[in-house]
Amino acid sequence: WGALGHETVGYIAQEFLTSGALSFVKSSLGSTYNQSLGSAATWADNVRYETAYKWSAPYHFVDAEDDPLDDSCSVSETRDCGDGGCILTAIANYTTRIQETSLSASQRQEALKFIDHFLGDIGQPLHVEAYEVGGNDIDAVCGGKSTNLHAAWDTGILTTNINGSYGGNLQTYIAALVARIKSGEYKSLTSDWLSCTSITEPVSTKRSVATIEEDIKRLGAEKGKRASITPLECPLVWAREANAYDCSVVFSYDSGDDLCEGDYFDNAVPVIDLQLAKQGYRLAAWLNVIFDGET
Numbered sequence: 001w002g003a004l005g006h007e008t009v010g011y012i013a014q015e016f017l018t019s020g021a022l023s024f025v026k027s028s029l030g031s032t033y034n035q036s037l038g039s040a041a042t043w044a045d046n047v048r049y050e051t052a053y054k055w056s057a058p059y060h061f062v063d064a065e066d067d068p069l070d071d072s073c074s075v076s077e078t079r080d081c082g083d084g085g086c087i088l089t090a091i092a093n094y095t096t097r098i099q100e101t102s103l104s105a106s107q108r109q110e111a112l113k114f115i116d117h118f119l120g121d122i123g124q125p126l127h128v129e130a131y132e133v134g135g136n137d138i139d140a141v142c143g144g145k146s147t148n149l150h151a152a153w154d155t156g157i158l159t160t161n162i163n164g165s166y167g168g169n170l171q172t173y174i175a176a177l178v179a180r181i182k183s184g185e186y187k188s189l190t191s192d193w194l195s196c197t198s199i200t201e202p203v204s205t206k207r208s209v210a211t212i213e214e215d216i217k218r219l220g221a222e223k224g225k226r227a228s229i230t231p232l233e234c235p236l237v238w239a240r241e242a243n244a245y246d247c248s249v250v251f252s253y254d255s256g257d258d259l260c261e262g263d264y265f266d267n268a269v270p271v272i273d274l275q276l277a278k279q280g281y282r283l284a285a286w287l288n289v290i291f292d293g294e295t
């Protein structure tokens with residue numbers, strides 16, 4: 001997502017934090033970030049091209065080698081998460097680091113800012129898709145302007161929606177999503193959204209012998225510290241949910257279509273609203289489990 005999407009996820013999460021999580025968030029982020037996950041959510045994108053944070057660029061996505069144009073969508077940690085790591089291992093890494101009281105306050109703040117950001121990105125269907133570099137290499141048109149499919153999903157469609165239906169005001173849009181969660185059309189979905197909240201459950205307890213053998217080979221080949229990161233089940237569940245949209249709305253356009261109007265836009269908007277609201281709610285639940293042991 002672009003800045004608007006990430007801020008949306010962060011500000012929504014801030015509304016649903018329980019006391020221990022809220023105290024950590026406020027004191028860790030401090031006045032630099034207005035004590036808010038909304039203001040801190042874009043930090044990870046602002047640093048990703050800096051030399052000092054170059055290593056974090058692959059953590060924003062997972063290149064799922066599926067076949068969305070042939071209606072075959074899937075995400076596999078072993079197949080798709082490179083040796084350098086991906087969004088799945090990044091979430092596991094920072095979920096551990098945010099709890100490490102031996103780390104400095106700034107290291108734990110960094111872990112919080114990465115979690116804040118990556119729980120947003122993992123809900124963007126094209127951040128969990130390898131095809132054409134997550135759609136970056138597919139030319140597209142949004143509101144008459146040339147762009148690419150990935151950018152249309154990160155920013156173009158959302159910006160057009162906020163301008164067209166929420167007076168161009170991000171806080172109005174966020175308040176509308178929060179209201180849907182608290183008392184509107186999303187209320188009945190929230191318990192399903194939290195069907196996976198374990199911050200420790202490792203990836204797949206029921207795996208085939210083939211994938212176990214694959215894992216053993218892979219872990220044996222990895223000699224670095226990253227081999228010690230145990231992949232978690234929940235991020236994989238979230239990634240698969242977002243990736244499924246690559247087999248429905250995401251690639252359903254004809255060449256020349258303007259993606260920010262007409263049927264494509266009308267089908268994409270509810271998916272983007274849902275993914276942002278859901279990941280914001282999940283971000284709060286994730287921090288609540290970490291700091292309060294509850295959702």
Ligand code: DCM
Nearest residue numbers: 052055056085090093224225226229
């Ligand atoms: N780094 C790391 N592992 C991560 C994230 C960041 O090693 N999961 C950091 C540590 C170093 C830098 O990246 O500052 C380069 O480390 P290395 O060359 O050991 O990968």
Ligand code: DCM
Nearest residue numbers: 055093094097107110111114225226
């Ligand atoms: N780092 C990280 N994840 C790790 C190890 C390191 O994000 N598992 C980050 C924290 C610091 C940077 O890399 O910003 C440098 O780490 P180090 O001092 O461990 O080389």
Ligand code: DCM
Nearest residue numbers: 001060061063126127133134136150
């Ligand atoms: N991106 C992605 N999958 C990739 C490469 C990039 O989802 N394989 C995302 C990260 C940014 C956007 O696409 O949100 C543009 O990336 P970049 O600026 O690295 O081209």
Ligand code: ZN
Nearest residue numbers: 001127150154
């Ligand atoms: Zn993106």
Ligand code: ZN
Nearest residue numbers: 001045060121
């Ligand atoms: Zn990102």
